[in-house]
Amino acid sequence: MICQSCKERPASLHFTKAINGEKTELHLCEKCAQEKGEQYMFSEHPDFSIGNLLGGLFNLNTPFSSQPAQYPQQKVLKCDSCQTTFQQFVNRGKFGCAHCYEAFQDQLTPILKRLQNGNTVHTGKIPARIGGTLYLKREIAELRGRLQQAIADEEFELAADIRDQIRSLEKKVLSEGGES
Amino acid sequence: MSLEKFINQAVSSWMNNEGPQADIVLSSRVRLARNLEDYHFPSLLKADQAEEMIARISEGVQEKYLLELLKMEDLSSLQKRVLVEKHLISPYLADTSAYGAVLLSESEDISIMVNEEDHIRIQCLSPGLQLKETLKKANDLDDAIEAKVKYAFDEQRGYLTSCPTNVGTGLRASVMIHLPGLILTQQLNRIVPAISQLGFVVRGIYGEGSEALGNIFQISNQLTLGKSEADIVEDLISIVHQIIAHEQSAREALANTSSIRLEDKVFRSYGVLTNSRIIETKEAAQCLSDVRLGIDIGYIDNVSRSILNELMILTQPGFLQQYAGGPLRPEERDIRRAALIRERLQLEENC
Ligand SMILES: [Zn+2]
Numbered sequence: 099m100i101c102q103s104c105k106e107r108p109a110s111l112h113f114t115k116a117i118n119g120e121k122t123e124l125h126l127c128e129k130c131a132q133e134k135g136e137q138y139m140f141s142e143h144p145d146f147s148i149g150n151l152l153g154g155l156f157n158l159n160t161p162f163s164s165q166p167a168q169y170p171q172q173k174v175l176k177c178d179s180c181q182t183t184f185q186q187f188v189n190r191g192k193f194g195c196a197h198c199y200e201a202f203q204d205q206l207t208p209i210l211k212r213l214q215n216g217n218t219v220h221t222g223k224i225p226a227r228i229g230g231t232l233y234l235k236r237e238i239a240e241l242r243g244r245l246q247q248a249i250a251d252e253e254f255e256l257a258a259d260i261r262d263q264i265r266s267l268e269k270k271v272l273s274e275g276g277e278s
Numbered sequence: 279m280s281l282e283k284f285i286n287q288a289v290s291s292w293m294n295n296e297g298p299q300a301d302i303v304l305s306s307r308v309r310l311a312r313n314l315e316d317y318h319f320p321s322l323l324k325a326d327q328a329e330e331m332i333a334r335i336s337e338g339v340q341e342k343y344l345l346e347l348l349k350m351e352d353l354s355s356l357q358k359r360v361l362v363e364k365h366l367i368s369p370y371l372a373d374t375s376a377y378g379a380v381l382l383s384e385s386e387d388i389s390i391m392v393n394e395e396d397h398i399r400i401q402c403l404s405p406g407l408q409l410k411e412t413l414k415k416a417n418d419l420d421d422a423i424e425a426k427v428k429y430a431f432d433e434q435r436g437y438l439t440s441c442p443t444n445v446g447t448g449l450r451a452s453v454m455i456h457l458p459g460l461i462l463t464q465q466l467n468r469i470v471p472a473i474s475q476l477g478f479v480v481r482g483i484y485g486e487g488s489e490a491l492g493n494i495f496q497i498s499n500q501l502t503l504g505k506s507e508a509d510i511v512e513d514l515i516s517i518v519h520q521i522i523a524h525e526q527s528a529r530e531a532l533a534n535t536s537s538i539r540l541e542d543k544v545f546r547s548y549g550v551l552t553n554s555r556i557i558e559t560k561e562a563a564q565c566l567s568d569v570r571l572g573i574d575i576g577y578i579d580n581v582s583r584s585i586l587n588e589l590m591i592l593t594q595p596g597f598l599q600q601y602a603g604g605p606l607r608p609e610e611r612d613i614r615r616a617a618l619i620r621e622r623l624q625l626e627e628n629c
């Protein structure tokens with residue numbers, strides 16, 4: 099099958115597009131899919147759901163995949179809280195509940211890397227209810243980095259200082275308890 | 279405050295003030311996506327839970343803010359369409375979401391959608407380039423809501439959202455920007471790829487597909503994870519400043535090298551708007567953009583700047599039909615649109 103967009107390269111990715119409930123199929127080469135993908139993936143409510151796109155990229159969208167291989171039925175990966183399976187997440191491009199993030203944690207990291215330009219860890223705002231301790235933890239992590247550097251630079255006095263700071267922050271985290 | 283007010287006026291009152299960089303940047307928008315820990319995401323939510331949740335969210339925020347709660351089930355499809363055209367709700371909330379609702383401030387600078395793709399979508403709007411101020415406003419609302427609910431949040435992933443493209447900050451910061459100079463000098467196509475490389479997206483707001491009616495574009499962040507809210511906004515501001523500089527030099531170049539042509543274009547469009555009896559959306563948008571450029575450059579001084587913003591919204595199908603009091607066929611719409619624009623411009627001349 100040849101790519102419908104450039105009509106040059108062979109189509110290796112396959113999408114379903116639903117407009118007003120009517121499904122159309124789209125067959126693209128890797129290059130065109132990437133271009134279109136960027137176009138569609140980030141629009142708020144795209145014609146091509148990100149699920150279709152993920153499905154294509156991971157070759158999980160079985161309905162008309164040209165992939166000949168038959169995978170053995172694996173144990174179904176599922177969120178215990180909302181019963182959404184990983185396959186459903188991929189098809190819909192949407193999680194069912196907050197716990198899905200935990201349930202699909204291992205599968206999620208590469209997906210996030212792809213969608214978020216390599217980023218997988220939040221560094222922004224923190225809800226007030228867990229704010230205090232988490233901000234302290236971030237500060238501790240940063241100090242640990244500086245501690246390593248100080249040791250590497252053989253600046254032992256500075257290192258000792260930083261270690262004291264870390265200890266006092268760690269005590270604070272313990273005393274504030276927090277939920278995490 | 280009543281539903282009528284939101285439906286009948288094309289111009290939200292926050293649009294009446296001119297913000298910084300108003301000659302190029304029409305408005306700034308900040309959106310925060312949030313979900314509650316104890317409920318499934320909207321697509322799996324049951325009716326009674328949705329009801330309970332809408333109550334809890336509006337209670338918390340209404341203690342501090344004066345907001346009107348509108349439930350989608352209580353609105354006609356035409357009323358919903360008008361709210362979409364004013365960018366107060368999304369097409370998804372209007373047409374697809376079950377149990378959708380929106381909380382609106384009187385000046386329409388705040389819109390909190392409930393049970394859209396996420397439980398909560400806080401949206402704040404300001405005129406001109408005011409992203410930091412708008413982020414601050416959204417953050418304050420976020421804190422007010424959080425006082426009564428428990429957000430779904432993970433230390434690693436941040437604010438958890440229905441779709442992984444929003445996870446982390448849940449922030450979408452954007453500006454609506456008028457770029458006739460970059461279009462006329464055919465420079466925008468060169469600039470867009472550079473912007474995408476920085477993790478930001480440019481797209482037309484009005485019109486379908488790649489077509490951008492009225493030379494109005496939206497620039498927003500793609501990435502929501504791994505950068506703080508302040509950094510995202512800071513980066514967007516610096517991109518916008520660069521685009522403003524390009525747009526300004528394009529306008530200067532046009533005014534210097536082909537002044538009479540540009541002036542001709544502007545006044546022809548003004549002539550079309552003040553005289554036509556039938557006008558399609560696309561032509562109206564192009565002419566409005568030309569006239570607005572003419573105002574910015576100083577060729578036209580008896581028309582107010584807000585005309586582009588206002589008439590772009592007022593001449594959308596939903597609004598035209600709202601004014602007409604019922605459904606209109608496409609040709610009837612084009613006639614109404616022409617009449618409305620003529621009327622509005624006459625009003626300006628008499629001021
Ligand atoms: Zn191709």
Ligand SMILES: [Zn+2]
Nearest residue numbers: 177180195198
């Ligand atoms: Zn789940």
